[in-house]
Amino acid sequence: MEENVTGSNKQRDELNEKLRSNKPTYGVTLYGGSCAGVEIAANWGLDFAFIDAEHTPVNIDSHMEKLVLAARVGGIAPLVRVRGTNEWDIRKTLEIGAAGVIIPQVGSAAEARQIVRAAKFPPLGRRGGDGSVRSAGFAGPGFQWSSYMESENNNTLVIPMAESYEFFDNIDEILDVEGIDVINFGPADYSISRRISIDYSMSNPEVNDKLDELIEKCHARGIKVMAPCIPPDKDSAQRLAKKGVDMIIMGNDIMFLNQGFRAVRAALDG
Template sequence: MPAPHNPFKAALAAKQPQIGCWMSFGETIAAELMSTTGFDWLVVDGEHGPNDLRSITDQVRALEPTNSHAVVRVPIGEDWVLKQVLDAGAQTVLVPMIDTGAQAAAIVRACRYAPDGVRGMGGYGSRVTQFAAISDYATTANAEICVLVQAETRTAIENLDDILAVEGVDGVFVGPADLSADMGFPGQPEAPEMQAIIKDAITRIAAARKAPGILTFSIEAAKTYLDLGATFVAVGIDTVILATAARALSKDAKALIS
C-alpha cells in the first residue's frame, strides 16, 4: 500500500487556488470546528501558536478525515523537528524564515527519505504509516510530501530566484508581517512600498512555476493576490475571528442598555 495521496499538493501543482485560514488556539476541538467551515487548508501553527508535538498530532488527526487539509507550520526548519511532524502524519509543512536557496534545499532533504534526503526511517512504527500498515510508505512518501517555505526577510527577497530554483520546493509563502518589519515598515504591510515588493514576489514565484502563498485579512487584497497568481491564500486567524466577532457582539448588546 502506498503513502496517501496529498490533494493539497496536487491542487497547487494544477494551479487550483486554495483558500485557507490560520489556527492559533492549539486545541483539537477548535481544529474540528474549523474543519466544518469550508476552508481548503488550515494552518496548525507550531511557530506562534501554543503547540507542541502532541497538540500538532491531535489537530492533524482531527483534520485528516475532512476536506480541510492540514498545513503544519513548524517553529524552525530543523531536521529533527520536520522528522517528528512528518512521522506524526503531516503531509504538508510550512517552514519559516528561509533566506537562501541552500536553506531551502536543506529543508527539502529533511523531508525526503534517502537517497534523495536525510529523513529518518523510524516512521515505520508511527502513525504516519498507520503503525506499519502502509507497507510501501518509505518508497512512495517523497512524492506526496508538500514543502512550503516562507520568504519573510529582505535577504529572502534578494535570494528569491535561488530559492525558486530548488527542486522539491512546492511553494513559497510571502510573510507580510515579518517582511514589512525587516524592510523598515513594522506593522505596515499595506504600505505602498511593501505592496509593490509583495506583488512583485508573488509574480516571480508564479512565473517560476511554484505556488505563491500569503496571509491577508482583507478580501479585497485576497482577490488582488489571487489575480496575480497566488495559489494558496489564507484570509484570517481563528483567534482574531473569534475576538472580533465577540467584541462586536458585546458592544452591540451593551448598546441596548446604554
C-alpha cells in the same frame, strides 16, 4: 491486497490535486491549539488548516498529533508551521500525518537545502525513515518502502517562508533549491525586517511589489505561492487569486474571536 503507500492522507492528496490543476485553495491559520478550531474550519469546507507551533505554546508532540488527527478526520489538510529548520521537528511533523510543513524566517539557500534534507527522502534529501509511523500507514497491509518514499517526496508540501529582506536578497538561489513546493509570503515580518509600516493588507507599495516578484519567480519554476488575505473578504480573496496566489489564508482563529467579542462589547456599550 491494495498497496498502502501514503498512510491514507486523503486531505493532502485533494489539496495537491487542486494545486496541480492551478485552482486557488483557501485555508485559515490556527493559533489557539484547539481541536474544535480545526474541526470548525473543516466543517466550513476550507482546503487547509495552517496550525502554528512557532508563536504558540504548541510543540511537535501529542498535542500537535491531536490537531493533525482532528484535521484528517474532519476532512481538511493539516499544514504545520514549525519553530525553524530543526530536522527532528520537520520529520516528526510529517510522520504524525501532516500534509506539509511550513518553516519560518528562511533567508538563504543553505537554509532551504537544510529544510529539504529533513523533509524529503533521497535523492532529494536525507530524511530519516521508520515504517512504524502514521505517514507510512504504520507499515500496514501492502507497505513498501520504495513506494512510500516516492509518495512522500511527490506529495508532501515543503513550504519555506519569505518574510525578510534577506529572503529577497537571495531569492533566486533559494528558489533554485530542488524540493521546494510552496513559498509562504509573510508581509508583517517582511515589514518588520525593513522597518516599514506593518499592514497585512499589503497596501504598502514595496510589500505589494515583493509579493508580485515572488509570484513571478515562483511560478516560473513551478512553485506555488501562499499569502494571507486581510481583510478576509470576497474582494480581497479575488484580488489575491487574480494576482496568482495559489494558497490564500483567510484570517485566523484569534482574529475571529476578537471580531465576535468586539460585537459583544459594542452591544453592551450600545
